[in-house]
Amino acid sequence: MTSRYAQVVVDVPTQQTNQPYTYLIPDELAQRVQAGVRVLVAFGHRSVLGYVVALTDQLPEDIQEDQVKDVLTVLDERPVLSTELLELAKHLAEKNFSYWVTFLALMLPTSLKASYRKKLIAQPSLSDADRLAYLDGQQERLVKMKDFSAKGWRAIRQLEKAGLLKVLTVIENQGKVKTTTAFQTNPDREALEEISSSLSKGAKQQRAIVDFAIAHPGQTFSKEDWLEQLDVSFATLGVAAKKGILKKVAVEVKRRPDRLADGQKDDIKQLNDEQEVAYQAITSANDDHQQEVFLLEGITGSGKTEVYLQAAQKAIDRGEQVLFLVPEIALTPQMQKRVEDRFGDQTALLHSGLSVGERYDEWRRIHEGKVQVVVGARSAVFAPLDRLGLIIVDEEHESSYSQSENPHYSARDVALWRGRFHHAPVVLGSATPSLESRARAQKGLYHFLRLTKRANPHATLPAVSIVDMRQEQLDRGDTNFSSGLLEQLKAVLARGEQAVLMLNRRGFSSFVMCRDCGFVPRDPNCNLAMTLHMDSRTLKCHYCGYQEPIPHICPVCGSNRIRYYGTGTEKVETELAALLPDYPVIRLDQDTTRRKGAMAKALADFGQKKAQILLGTQMVAKGLDFPDVTLVGVLNADTGLGLPDFRASEKTFQLLTQVAGRAGRAEHQGEVVIQTYNPDHYALKYAQKHDYEGFYRQEMAIRHAAEFPPYFYTVQIQCSASEENQVALQTAKIAAWLKKRLPEDVLLLGPSPRSIAKLKGRFFFQMILKMKKPNEVDALLRDLVDQSQKADKDFALEVRRDPVSFM
Known part of the structure; x- marks a missing residue:
């Protein structure tokens, strides 16, 4: 027996509409309306897209039968959202103080969020009057939902049922079927x-x-x-x-992302003792359908990927599916290649680097159950897999798993939720786990697995030396290369080996300044010093994209003594060309990898030794495995240490450990040179010794003393407006309102301007709540979000649970 009513979440993202609305299911749509399909419904004086989240035979007590509107039409032949994803969307909306419909839309490819039209096609027996009324006298007509009233659509459906009119749904977007x-x-x-x-x-x-x-x-x-x-x-x-x-x-024709597999089957490798222990633990949990979380802490080159792949194969052999998350798929083509080489056409890719059409077609392959393994970045955690048997989160410490813009969510937390839903094991893997995950492993909440030796028995961890650039500057003046690094680089190149150089700042220089009056050109939208790019001869803001020509005359004092300060990857590339003219350089940063496929091509060229030097930002620290790389140089280890962020030391240690792990992964001994102006900083000292456990103990002691995560839960309340005075005053009022209502054991920090106080023409203030219990003030924060809906339209308030950064 079919249900009479549909509970529909409408595509109107406001706090007032953040609930299901009841609609009547017409008899002719009874078989097509199911939980998880998209529908068109009348809402107010317009037709909007909605998501059916449940079916019912009961009307809510406060609604009369004659008040209920009809479902106008159904957009999907089968549900696009499973019961699991509907439940997950509601959970995430509640947890992150956001809108239900925003998360429902987030789970679907862009193609399914677009506008729809209906094509009306006259059949031979249609009367002239009906042809005139609904098709303007034509044989066929493309119409929008708003072109007819609910009564008109009911008449059209009756004509369709009688075989007098054919009604087709036409998607108006880029995601058309090719x-x-x-x-x-x-x-x-x-x-x-x-x-x-x-x-x-x-x-x-x-x-x-x-x-x-x-x-x-x-x-x-x-x-x-x-x-x-x-x-x-x-x-x-x-x-x-x-x-x-x-x-x-x-x-x-199904559009497929570029395959990186070269047709050679990736051989299954013999696991060493430590890998075997990890593999057996994960697969036994999979066999027993236990929802267990594993933290796999393995040094760089320890063979974590092989453990993932063999555990994935075991799940596939059982008829189950595998979700394989990586921090940024565009930065890890080697991982994509290994998975494709191992599993072939059973693999699907989901990430933002795909075209709209490719993403739509890959999503449909997954939705149709034609895929066993999904590899992707953050948003792939919502892949429509209904037989999940294993979830892998590689480099689980990466902040890119957290979405900073609305709606906020952590892909790692979503993976844990889906693991519980499917009773499937979740593997969190990293050489440098986040402190939160490592602390949970210490408490026994996660099953702790360790790989302490490299998978290649001939490979050892590289020797790391720290160079004090303060002394180098006194001896050699302003340079990006210490004498020691330059000598080692020349020796490596002369032997025909390769080197990776990292500088976590793109562009030619950090900023431009007038030497006479101190004027620094700033972006009018963000009030930030702009970065010089010599290739385009422009100053650019890396936050909003604003750019302007390089000034030759100071607009304040008229001086022509405009000089460049700091350095970036583009400037280092120029310096290398002068120092080592016989050795070409492959540069990897956001400027050189913007074009689709540019990253994979650059890495393929490096792998084929078309260049011996790979220079880049932090993207060269992750997932690269080249046997001939024997030297890694970190040109400035301090770029992240000085940030006003409680995770600055943790992120610096993780980045240095990761990039150091690119060296000496085969037979040749690797060397790492870290250049710094803070040679005694504990994050660098522990990175030099490859000592994660030592760093973990010291950093945890500091976090405990400062009352920061993982000892405390945090919530960031961020307010913004286009007028600085308005947002400052409103934030102060909110702080006063909160102080009267917060429990005594909850600490409120701020309000204060955010580290980047102006961005894209808006001013930002923030407050931080620190508490011992995770959900202690949820009700109060929901009340605050509700109240903010009544504020001035220009004022915006966002609440972020456990933000990865306070900047």
């Missing part, structure tokens, strides 16, 4: 034989086509298949179609 031309053979053998007998003796190509059609009646072949099998021209196929031998048809 088609190619194909030719279908005539299924009527008698007709084909008749055509054959009428052909002249000279029509050899037409005869070849008709003979093939008689042998394959009613079958469809692509244009390429026809040309290959019969060696005929496209024009000849067109003539055959006119004669009735063939019928020209459009067939769908």
Whole structure:
């Protein structure tokens, strides 16, 4: 028996509409309306998209039957959101003080968030009056939902039911199905034989086509298949179609992301003792359908990926699916290649680097159950997998797993939620786990697994030396290369080996300044010093994209003594060209990898030794595995240490340990040189010794003394407006309101301007709440979010739970 009513969350993201609304399911749509489909409904005086989250036979007590509107139409043949994802969206909206509909939309590819039209096609028996009323007297018409009232749509559905009108849904967006031309053979053998007998003796190509059609009646072949099998021209196929031998048809072609696999099957490697222990622990939990969380802490090069792949194979052999998350898929093409080499066409990719069409088609392959392994970045955690048997979160410490813009969520937390839902093990892997995960492992909440030696028995951890750049500056003046690093670099290159150099700042220089008056050009939208880019001869803001020409005369004092300060990857590339002119450099940063496929090509070129030097920002620290890299140089280890962020030391240690791990991964001994102006900082000292456990103990002691996570839970309340005075005053009022209502054991810090106080023309203030219990003030914060809806339209308030940074 079908339900009478649908509970629909409408696509109107406000606090007042953050709830399901009840709609009547018309009889003609009863079979199509299911939980998880998208529908069009009347809301107020307009038609909007909505998501059916439940079906019911009961009206809410406060609603009368005559107040209930109809579901206008259904947009999907089958649900696009499973019961699990509907539940997850509601959970995330509540946890992150956001809107239900925002998370529902987030789980779908862009193609399914677009506008829809209906194509009305007249059937032979449609009356002239109805043709005039609904099709403007035409044979077919493309209409929007707002073109007819609810009464008009009801009449259209009745005409469709009676077979007088055909109604098709047309998606108006970039995510259309891609088609190619194909030719279908005539299924009527008698007709084909008749055509054959009428052909002249000279029509050899037409005869070849008709003979093939008689042998394959009613079958469809692509244009390429026809040309290959019969060696005929496209024009000849067109003539055959006119004669009735063939019928020209459009067939769908699934768009696939560029495959990095080279056709060679990735061999399953023999696990060492430590890897075997980890593999057995994970697969036994998988066998028993235990929802267990594993923290796999393994030094760089210890073979974590091989453990992942073999555990994934075991899950696949059981008929289950695997979700494999990496921090940024665009930065880890080598991981993509390894997974594709191992699992082939069973693999799907989901990440923001794909085109809209590719993402739509990959999502549909997953949704149709044609995929066993999904590899992707943060948003792939919402992949529509219904037989999840294993979830892997590689480099689990990475902050890119947390979405900073609205709606806020952590992909790592979502992975844990989905693991509980499917009773599937979750593996969190890293050489430098986040302090929160490591602390949970210490408490026994996570199953702790360690890999302490490199998988390659001939490879050892590289020797790390720290260079004090204060002394180098006194001895050699302003330079990016200490004498020691330069000598080692020349020796490595002379031996035919390779080097990776990291500077976590792109551009030519950090900023431009007038030497006479001190003027620094700033971006008008963000009030930040802009970065110089010599290749485009512009100053750019890396936050909002604003750019302007490099000034030659100071606009304040008229001086021409404009000078460049600081350094970036572009400037280092120029310096290397002067120091080592015989050795080309491959540069990796956001400026050089903007084009699709540029990152994978650059790494492929480096792998083929078209260049011996790879220079880049932090993207060279992750996931790279090149056997001939024997030297890693960190040109300035201090770029992250001075940030006003309680995680600055942790992030610096993680980055240095990760990039150091790129060296000496094969037979040759690796060396790492870290240049710094803070040689005695504990994060650098522990990175030098590859001592994660030592760093963990010291950093935890500091966090405990300062009352920061993981000892305390935090919430960031951020306010913004286009007028600084307005946001400062409003934030102060909110702080006073909170202080009267917060429990005594909850600490409120601020309000104060955010570290980047102006961004894209808006001013930002923030407050931080620190508490011992995670949900202690949830009710109060929901009340605050509700109240903020009544504020001035220009004022915006966001609440972020456990932010990865307070900047």
